[in-house]
Amino acid sequence: MSEKLKVAIIGCGARGKLSFGAMLKDREDCEVTALHDTNIVRLKHMSGYLGGRTYTNLDEMLDKEELDCAIITTPDAEHERCAVKALDHGVNVLIDKPLATTAKGCQNVIDAMKRSGKTAMIGFNLRHNPVLKKMKEIIDEGVLGKIFLIENREFYDGGRTYMSRWNGVKSYSGGLWNHKGSHDFDIFNWYLGFPKPVKVACFAAMNVFRPENIPFKLEKDIPVGPGCSCCYYGKNGICKDAHPEKGEMWNEEAVREDGYRKDSCMYMSDLSTHDNGFAIVEYANGAKACHMECFVCGFSERIYTIAGDRATAQMSLHKRTIRITDRWTKETVTYELPEAQGGHGGADPLLLESFIRAVKGETENLSTLEQGMLSTSIAEAAERSRELGQVIKL
Template structure:
């Protein structure tokens, strides 16, 4: 008996160890059916089972069911799914602007909830989630996978060990390429009402990583941003790529019908809800920013200088972390540093596919202490999702939630809120032309975590 129970996880969600975890998923888009769907079935079927899938598009819902490889019932009514299947855990992977509806309803109906990032898209919805979580006796987790990358963890370890003394400032710059970056402007993400802009949808990843590294919470943000490349700035525009008369002269032309997975997931079901996956990048209704820069002051007086570029020739990031005793320089996927040419069109596809093997390779972090020569720290990485971060996140949630993590990588509702509130504050700053106090957005008051 002891051996049998030890083989099962003691779930942090209070499910007990005597039965499989009952999971229900709402939102059968790409993130839902791959990362939170098929991968869980492939890797954790011995400890969890899907009891229901829900989506407003019944046609895509049936395709998603087959792709994930489950036999559970499907629902276009979320509440009916929860009430009839009684899941232990609801996973939310719907459009960002609707996350709050399913998070709140899931908590109210007695379920633990795991939501894909971002937590939500504005301060009002964020406050509603905070209130619901307080009233509930259930748990809410935000699926931040960047924290779990061995590379990001090594930076955290160096900072926690006081390798560069007291943290002073961070310069952090993220570059989206003309394949991945452009994809946001083809989709619903290109409209503020749906995704809250890339300040929230994309940058929430980065702000959560930075909040975790700094080990303090944001206090004030001032930002600039504009739309100067996509949307109305394009030289021409059409209805969608498939029918566009400018295909031969548009560098961004994408034939979705040649992408078998995208065709089966989106094109074959667009008749039902009208969601077009190969929308024109230059359509007039795009109203988000494509260039963004912000300065953030933290409660411990650390200063963050942040930028996001959405049409870079390559995709990657750079960070310079300054302390009173030295400096850390870190980066990922900068092709010049490796003296190699990367196929940018394939890179993101492989990253999202979750099919790479756990082949080990090494990436450098530079540690340069004052008055000394620099040291190169080689970090072992894996070719699977996000350098091995995806696998580690899932293992922690579903296999070993009871195991203490010395780096504190599990993200809860406060982490999710603080990451989006920087982005929301940045939007408000651009709109009003003034700094925004994070404490003015919700009832959360920023605090210093650092001991």
């Protein structure tokens, strides 16, 4: 392995540039030598920002470059294909969550990892969030006793992240329980010590972002969209949800390349996914966990309740607080965590650091592909539960 790790970024969009690109730029032990994206406008933009040789063809990049690592930040449905190819070329990979869009796809990546003997990590950055990490330490110290119930409610006022682009389209993301919820299912699995999930049930719907719910009157012969930046109602201040994208990576020139808009009308979303819902998991050890997600609200917050047979924890990610109340004495201990530098409450730099250290052999892999597969399996079952209106046995 060379002195500086030679890194490629596969998928040069928001996460590829603003998270990993920006962090790699500041690291002295890594050099971004190659970039791959199918959109030439974003590829050129990224190379101007980071340097690195550009490839619109992944096979060509993997054949020509001597890479130590690749960071995969394409839409979810491409993770499996890109990761398998990179591993088969002997490249260590950090795959942003979710691992793949199906459990079978996850297994294919695991098989490729085993064939290659390389390090492959799933980008579960939430595990590095200081508040969630502190809670894990408290759990591991046995303060809560045996955990039998976890509840997590996520309110997200950035509905546009999921409703305006590929993320909410099932063929690209496996559905929002996978794209978004796989983070949350992983936190359940991690806190509980990875027991086997046995049953999954889900209630979810697209209640708000539907064409018939557009909250203003349409003028005759003037449809909404296709993107906020060119929508009559967005441009004239009629639509309160308008969020035009104008950046160089997402302008009309980039859209002409592949038709991908980041500001598609939220009300014309893929109705096979949801803008709110509950997913409930039961584990073989009797523990139960419920994740609620709501993408139609005026604030953002992630609130957890974790019940053990000795104490109960209440946690707020946005307030960065943890309160532990003893079951018998009623004594309450409150932890207030300081604000941390870096994306996702300070989690992103720690995720990248843990990958680089695992590649260098300095630490073990903290988030394995098998754990990535477990959360995608729960997500897949939640999607199926919604489709069939049944509890799914895993």
